[in-house]
Amino acid sequence: MAAFFKSNEASVSFEVGEYQQFPKPEPEDAAKEKTPKPKLKHFSVVLLSFALLCVLQGVLNIALRLALTEPTAEGETEEEFCPEGWLMFGSSCYYISSQRGRSWDDSRQDxxxxxxxxxxxxxxxxQAFLTGFTAAAWVGMTDREKEGTWIWVDxxxxxxxxxxxxxxxxxxxxxxEDCGDIRTMTDFIGLNDFNCSARSQWICETM
Incomplete structure (x- = not known):
């Protein structure tokens, strides 16, 4: 609805109409805030990739642990492979006697x-694995059958x-000196021939 007003001094008229509110233009900064910044997008991708890598590493660690603790035989774990008190090297178990005082033959019988x-x-x-446990210990070699021809017990x-x-x-x-032992003594380390009746410690082996 419009209305007209006239002034006495001058013929100036004003037209007053209905007021219509128009939406204000959004500030340029606000428009920018609604538009995702490329840097933020890139950071989100990197963060997501890092999280996936962490999950993958965790899965691989679990799989590796399971593989290392798989039984070496049905119903056996690696710790149960050797009898209690025996040492393992490769696929063999070793018993190193704590007492000293048996001949080569008595040691083999034990x-x-x-x-x-x-x-x-x-x-x-x-040999390096077995060196150092004792100063001297019988091992399974002899040249009783033929002097100088050393053979193992098998x-x-x-x-x-x-x-x-x-x-x-x-x-x-x-x-x-027809029986063999292993020595770990100052300036005397390695295999040695010795009198079979001498008293010494000994090392047993089982597969």
């Missing part, structure tokens, strides 16, 4: 009663060049 035999050393790595020949012997050994000292 091993057999434990379901084992005197140790057969097949490599320098195995009948296989001793690899004299492939193993470490103590300095100057074997020397068959006093004409009667």
């Amino acid at each position: 091993c057999m009663q434990r379901g084992a035999d005197l140790v057969i050393i097949n490599s320098r790595q195995e 009948g296989t020949p001793v690899d004299k060049d492939g193993l470490n012997w103590a300095p100057g050994q074997p020397d068959d000292a006093f004409g009667g």
Whole structure:
């Protein structure tokens, strides 16, 4: 609805109409806030990727633990593979006697009663593992059948060049050293021939 007003002094008219409110234009800054910034989008992608990597790492860690604790045989874990008090190296278990005072033959008899035999050393790595537990201990080698021809208790020949012997050994000292032991003494470390009736500690092995 419109109305007209006239002034006496001048012919000026004003038209008053209905007021219509128009929406105010949004400030430029507000429009910018509604539009996601590219930097924020990039940060969100990086954050999501990092979270996925963390989850994946956790899954891999669990899988690795399960793989390492898988039974070595049906119903057995790695800790149960060797009898209590025995040591494991590779696929073998070793018993190192704590007492000293048995001959080579008596030591072998003790091993057999434990379901084992005197140790057969097949490599320098195995020899290194067994070195240092005792100053001297019987092992399963002898040259009783033929002097200078060393064999293990299972009948296989001793690899004299492939193993470490103590300095100057074997020397068959006093004409009667037909059994083997392993020594860890100052300046005397390695395999050694010794009198079979001497009293010593011993090392048993079972697979």
